[in-house]
Amino acid sequence: MKNDLVLRVIGKLLIPFILLFAVYVQFHGDYGPGGGFQAGTIFAAGIVFYALIFGLDNARKVVPDRLVEAMLATGVLLYAGVGVAGLLLGGNYLDYFVLDSDPIHGQHRGIFWVEAGVAVTVCGVMLKIFYMFASRGERDRDVP
Amino acid sequence: MGLTAHLPALQVVLPLLAAPLAVLLRHGGFAFGLVTACAWAAFAAAIGLWLQVGALEGGTISYHIGNWAPPWGIEYRVDRLTSFVLLLVSGTAAIVLPWSRASIEREIPADLHYLYFAMFGLCLAGLLGITITGDAFNIFVFLEISSLSTYVLIALGRDRRALAASYRYLIMGTIGATFFVIGIGFLYLMTGTLNLADMAERLRGVENSPPVLAALAFITVGVSLKLALFPLHQWLPNAYTYAPSAVTAFLAATATKVSVYVLIRFWFSVFGESLIFEKLPLPQILLLLSLAAMFAASFTAIFQDNLKRLFAYSSVGQIGYITLGMSFDSVNGLDAAILHLFNHGITKAAIFLLIGGMVIGLARPGAVLPAPTFDRLAGLSQRMPLTCFGIVIAGLSLIGVPGTAGFISKWHLILAAMEKGQFWIVGAILLSSLLAIAYVWRFVEVVYFKPAPEGATKQEAPLSMLIPAWLLVIGTIWFGLDTSFTVGTATEAAMQLVKIGK
Amino acid sequence: MSELIEHFSYIVTIFLMVTGLYVVMARGNLIKKLVGLSVFQTSVYLLYIAPGKLIGGTAPILAPQYGAYSNPLPHVLILTAIVVGVATLALGLALAVRIREAYGSIEEDEIITLDHRGDDLRNQE
Numbered sequence: 184m185k186n187d188l189v190l191r192v193i194g195k196l197l198i199p200f201i202l203l204f205a206v207y208v209q210f211h212g213d214y215g216p217g218g219g220f221q222a223g224t225i226f227a228a229g230i231v232f233y234a235l236i237f238g239l240d241n242a243r244k245v246v247p248d249r250l251v252e253a254m255l256a257t258g259v260l261l262y263a264g265v266g267v268a269g270l271l272l273g274g275n276y277l278d279y280f281v282l283d284s285d286p287i288h289g290q291h292r293g294i295f296w297v298e299a300g301v302a303v304t305v306c307g308v309m310l311k312i313f314y315m316f317a318s319r320g321e322r323d324r325d326v327p
Numbered sequence: 328m329g330l331t332a333h334l335p336a337l338q339v340v341l342p343l344l345a346a347p348l349a350v351l352l353r354h355g356g357f358a359f360g361l362v363t364a365c366a367w368a369a370f371a372a373a374i375g376l377w378l379q380v381g382a383l384e385g386g387t388i389s390y391h392i393g394n395w396a397p398p399w400g401i402e403y404r405v406d407r408l409t410s411f412v413l414l415l416v417s418g419t420a421a422i423v424l425p426w427s428r429a430s431i432e433r434e435i436p437a438d439l440h441y442l443y444f445a446m447f448g449l450c451l452a453g454l455l456g457i458t459i460t461g462d463a464f465n466i467f468v469f470l471e472i473s474s475l476s477t478y479v480l481i482a483l484g485r486d487r488r489a490l491a492a493s494y495r496y497l498i499m500g501t502i503g504a505t506f507f508v509i510g511i512g513f514l515y516l517m518t519g520t521l522n523l524a525d526m527a528e529r530l531r532g533v534e535n536s537p538p539v540l541a542a543l544a545f546i547t548v549g550v551s552l553k554l555a556l557f558p559l560h561q562w563l564p565n566a567y568t569y570a571p572s573a574v575t576a577f578l579a580a581t582a583t584k585v586s587v588y589v590l591i592r593f594w595f596s597v598f599g600e601s602l603i604f605e606k607l608p609l610p611q612i613l614l615l616l617s618l619a620a621m622f623a624a625s626f627t628a629i630f631q632d633n634l635k636r637l638f639a640y641s642s643v644g645q646i647g648y649i650t651l652g653m654s655f656d657s658v659n660g661l662d663a664a665i666l667h668l669f670n671h672g673i674t675k676a677a678i679f680l681l682i683g684g685m686v687i688g689l690a691r692p693g694a695v696l697p698a699p700t701f702d703r704l705a706g707l708s709q710r711m712p713l714t715c716f717g718i719v720i721a722g723l724s725l726i727g728v729p730g731t732a733g734f735i736s737k738w739h740l741i742l743a744a745m746e747k748g749q750f751w752i753v754g755a756i757l758l759s760s761l762l763a764i765a766y767v768w769r770f771v772e773v774v775y776f777k778p779a780p781e782g783a784t785k786q787e788a789p790l791s792m793l794i795p796a797w798l799l800v801i802g803t804i805w806f807g808l809d810t811s812f813t814v815g816t817a818t819e820a821a822m823q824l825v826k827i828g829k
Numbered sequence: 830m831s832e833l834i835e836h837f838s839y840i841v842t843i844f845l846m847v848t849g850l851y852v853v854m855a856r857g858n859l860i861k862k863l864v865g866l867s868v869f870q871t872s873v874y875l876l877y878i879a880p881g882k883l884i885g886g887t888a889p890i891l892a893p894q895y896g897a898y899s900n901p902l903p904h905v906l907i908l909t910a911i912v913v914g915v916a917t918l919a920l921g922l923a924l925a926v927r928i929r930e931a932y933g934s935i936e937e938d939e940i941i942t943l944d945h946r947g948d949d950l951r952n953q954e
Contacts, residue, residue, distance in 0.1 A: 220908065249353075256347035263344050266336075269393075276336035277393040312919050319926055464906050471913045478920055487931035491940055494924045498853060498862060501917050505870055508910065509846075512876045515903075 201229035219301025227309030258304025335390035346448035355440030398522035404461030408820035427573030450476040492565035506549030513542035554586035557620030567639035572683025580676035613654040620647030625762035659743035661821040667736035677799035684788025706779025722767035732806040838879035845872035
């Protein structure tokens with residue numbers, strides 16, 4: 184689809200907004216519908232869109248495989264890390280109340296980082312699945 | 328508030344943290360060190376919990392995740408039975424992981440090693456989570472964490488049939504898990520709670536309503552799929568045969584056992600004995616299926632050509648003994664079931680570890696590993712005396728020869744049957760043990776009495792594999808002679824369960 | 830008739846459940862089996878979500894002017910179940926791709942035949 188002018192132009196116009204919308208959904212999750220799951224998927228959808236138009240190799244230059252794999256792990260670590268932080272600050276595992284001197288503020292802080300972890304992992308997983316299946320197709324074509 | 332107060336959380340979190348770290352490290356050796364260290368730490372935590380629960384004298388430890396009190400928050404709940412299963416799962420992982428270093432060297436491509444260890448960590452965290460959590464939906468989540476990583480671990484097997492086996496297990500396992508979650512859904516609709524202890528209390532008022540009975544049916548069938556209750560065991564033989572040896576050993580000792588634990592937990596702690604044993608013909612059905620498993624699966628085992636598959640069928644048969652104990656509706660029956668769950672776990676782990684070492688010893692250096700079929704095993708006792716002797720001892724425990732762990736649990740099973748006055752079941756247990764003699768004898772005959780092929784040299788499995796495997800073999804003898812730990816804990820656990828169930 | 834309408838969501842749930850399970854059991858194609866499995870899992874989402882809705886209830890945001898609101902817990906549970914379902918589907922498809930590469934087929938009966946033939950070949954060796 185590299186040579187389709189309409190797609191290329193629309194894609195270039197839309198992709199920044201898709202990514203921005205993902206960030207909006209992420210940070211607006213406190214006050215309205217949204218959160219890490221949705222934001223991660225939307226962000227990954229933006230990259231997948233890019234890969235569909237400009238090819239997998241170009242997408243891999245933007246988000247390399249190793250980064251995707253690191254994202255998978257980092258998100259889970261971030262989530263678990265919030266839990267361990269609760270432990271270290273004298274509460275139970277995943278206790279957000281102790282993350283700040285004001286317990287309600289602590290809840291806010293806890294859910295913020297947990298959602299950040301969720302978004303990173305979900306985005307990583309979506310991209311990993313896409314990369315894995317898309318690159319299989321290429322291999323099939325080489326070996327008839 | 329020391330570290331000891333947080334042991335329930337650390338129990339699950341340590342292996343759960345090890346998995347993503349192993350992915351970040353991207354190095355087989357580091358990942359190995361990290362996940363093994365976490366498995367041993369989890370084992371230490373399990374010992375700590377066992378001591379803590381013991382000090383409570385029949386009480387339970389309750390840990391509130393996120394400091395939200397149950398029934399609103401997720402609660403981790405440890406009683407006697409929980410701590411016993413935690414010990415089995417984390418202990419097996421702590422022994423299998425060091426063993427697997429040398430084994431996966433030959434079975435899995437080097438660039439996938441770190442992923443193998445990450446998946447192992449996830450699987451361990453999932454199994455420990457199922458055991459420790461006191462929240463119904465949380466059980467489902469952990470069940471899927473452990474199941475998904477198990478499918479991956481099985482698919483890592485070198486043979487292409489590992490892929491088909493893994494796919495088949497994925498379909499069956501997902502159907503089982505979905506049945507389970509349908510059951511949980513009905514229970515949630517009826518009680519409005521997901522906390523198991525709270526649910527048990529609220530169920531007392533609506534015990535006879537159709538949704539609760541439907542929930543019982545869905546949960547029983549769903550979990551039975553996961554625990555490979557005859558005739559829902561079709562996924563098991565291929566999965567055990569073609570998975571990497573370390574995975575087979577770990578799964579045989581833990582995965583089905585944890586599912587048995589879930590069934591015991593739901594039957595006795597949530598639904599309660601009166602519903603299970605008085606109003607429904609469940610014990611009769613379970614009795615029949617257990618007997619079918621003990622005979623049909625053990626009989627099939629005799630005719631297998633592949634040693635791994637032989638012992639996989641034997642596992643299905645041995646699960647029959649566990650469920651037989653559950654069907655008695657007595658403290659002694661439950662006691663025997665819990666005991667056999669533990670004893671059979673370590674016996675099977677020992678056997679599969681030794682077979683894994685044997686396969687490595689059979690192969691020429693650098694060559695593809697052969698399947699352990701009987702035609703390749705002729706006269707093997709001269710080449711690998713320690714390995715063969717270990718399998719024979721563990722085989723004796725499968726038969727139930729006095730002086731081995733298997734004898735203790737079968738003895739308790741027989742006591743429970745006699746207490747009920749059902750002497751024909753005693754006969755059935757003895758008869759099915761004859762079948763176990765038959766398949767273990769097949770191994771002995773080929774290995775000890777057939778001549779070895781020309782030019783065979785003595786070549787044991789590497790020490791790093793022999794030592795962990797023999798630790799488990801010694802365990803099967805130790806728990807056959809000194810029963811204070813196993814029988815004591817199992818009896819306390821059974822009494823606690825029956826008290827809750829009343 | 831009013832019975833039917835009252836229990837509409839349950840009827841849809843059961844229809845999806847049985848359809849999915851039937852497809853899983855009756856089809857030999859590995860991809861079709863996964864489609865059936867997904868339909869089966871979807872029916873569970875409906876089983877949880879539908880009873881959580883209170884007719885006339887609002888989103889669970891506490892405000893003085895609203896008295897009744899729908900139960901948010903089923904949504905949270907099912908969000909988790911959806912993630913589990915996606916993971917299972919992705920893993921199942923990945924396995925199907927690998928099986929296709931190893932066997933050259935995604936039909937279950939052909940795979941079983943190939944497995945048996947492999948056993949025969951090995952026995953002749």
